[in-house]
Amino acid sequence: MSSHPHLISPTANALLEMALREKLLRRSHTTGELGELEPLAVRLGLIQNTLKPAFSAPQVVVFAADHGIAADGIGASARHSTHQLVRMLLASQMPLSVFAHIQQLELSVVDAGIAEAVSPHHRLLARKIAHGTRSSRLTFAMSLEQAHGAIRAGMEIGDALPGNAVLCAGVGVGSEQSAAMVLSRLADVPIREFLPHGLGARPQDFDAAMPVLLGAMTRHKDVSDPVEVLAALGGFEIAMLVGLMLMASGKRQLIMVDGLAACAALAVSSRITPAVVDYCVFCRSHANPGLDRALRLFQASALLELGMDSVDGTGATLAWPLVRSAAALLTEVAEGEDPGPSRPAELSAAISPDGPGNPSTGAGTS
Numbered sequence: 001m002s003s004h005p006h007l008i009s010p011t012a013n014a015l016l017e018m019a020l021r022e023k024l025l026r027r028s029h030t031t032g033e034l035g036e037l038e039p040l041a042v043r044l045g046l047i048q049n050t051l052k053p054a055f056s057a058p059q060v061v062v063f064a065a066d067h068g069i070a071a072d073g074i075g076a077s078a079r080h081s082t083h084q085l086v087r088m089l090l091a092s093q094m095p096l097s098v099f100a101h102i103q104q105l106e107l108s109v110v111d112a113g114i115a116e117a118v119s120p121h122h123r124l125l126a127r128k129i130a131h132g133t134r135s136s137r138l139t140f141a142m143s144l145e146q147a148h149g150a151i152r153a154g155m156e157i158g159d160a161l162p163g164n165a166v167l168c169a170g171v172g173v174g175s176e177q178s179a180a181m182v183l184s185r186l187a188d189v190p191i192r193e194f195l196p197h198g199l200g201a202r203p204q205d206f207d208a209a210m211p212v213l214l215g216a217m218t219r220h221k222d223v224s225d226p227v228e229v230l231a232a233l234g235g236f237e238i239a240m241l242v243g244l245m246l247m248a249s250g251k252r253q254l255i256m257v258d259g260l261a262a263c264a265a266l267a268v269s270s271r272i273t274p275a276v277v278d279y280c281v282f283c284r285s286h287a288n289p290g291l292d293r294a295l296r297l298f299q300a301s302a303l304l305e306l307g308m309d310s311v312d313g314t315g316a317t318l319a320w321p322l323v324r325s326a327a328a329l330l331t332e333v334a335e336g337e338d339p340g341p342s343r344p345a346e347l348s349a350a351i352s353p354d355g356p357g358n359p360s361t362g363a364g365t366s
């Protein structure tokens with residue numbers, strides 16, 4: 001991993017941020033203020049390093065894997081097995097698939113480590129590292145070689161995907177609990193704060209899970225390196241999400257983070273290179289209060305709060321129109337000014353005419 005962090009640049013650019021805010025302020029005089037869309041628009045401009053952010057070929061990528069700790073009863077109340085869930089996603093039998101289609105988002109499902117064989121499908125990427133992880137209560141969930149291999153696979157997927165925006169999530173029986181363990185260890189926060197609880201959660205599931213998860217955490221109490229924590233407590237879907245995030249941020253792409261598994265991957269990624277967080281906006285597909293705690297680690301909140309209880313990734317597809325609308329504030333709303341450049345000359349050095357996030361609109365005219 002050491003060869004990649006230096007390729008990921010922070011998005012901070014004081015001159016560009018000032019120009020973006022001034023552009024929005026000029027437009028607000030006639031259009032009115034648009035609340036949280038405006039800081040989102042600024043973030044998009046900073047991510048793409050341009051005054052005119054635009055998106056092409058946005059992708060939804062759902063990584064799926066099984067977890068050995070499920071053999072201890074973790075995730076027993078899941079509605080579907082990982083294999084069933086993936087089949088339903090591929091057959092457009094889940095809202096996530098339908099919403100992606102109507103939003104013109106390209107959906108891919110990655111077999112990162114599903115226990116069963118999955119039939120070939122044109123939207124399925126077969127990258128199985130193993131048929132599920134081992135139980136982290138007994139040993140490392142995956143070897144370090146497997147963890148690094150899964151991260152590399154995620155980077156390869158990210159490198160091959162078209163477009164400049166990726167909406168990402170991880171699913172699988174035991175995935176939320178595995179992600180909670182990774183987040184707990186890296187953030188030094190009690191694991192119970194990341195687990196589903198409160199309204200809609202079954203107390204018996206929480207009570208049954210805690211001894212198993214605490215046993216796994218105790219077994220690996222001396223592990224602190226982020227990739228070793230991932231190997232000890234995580235899953236293949238989380239590891240591939242790490243690789244995808246590293247690659248996407250290195251290409252100055254927008255990353256839409258949905259769910260606990262994606263937050264765990266970001267926690268690992270941001271310890272490899274903190275600038276990854278600059279490229280992320282956050283979404284949610286269910287009301288798990290543990291996700292609130294995870295979002296606070298990144299000083300973030302979700303774009304939409306719809307009170308859903310759906311598959312991770314669903315919230316990201318529903319939030320996508322907000323992202324497009326925020327970009328349109330800077331690219332498609334006329335200012336009523338004479339045509340011509342609207343940015344300070346100093347920004348010419350800060351914004352490349354062929355910016356990596358937006359090669360066709362980097363000229364900087366309003």
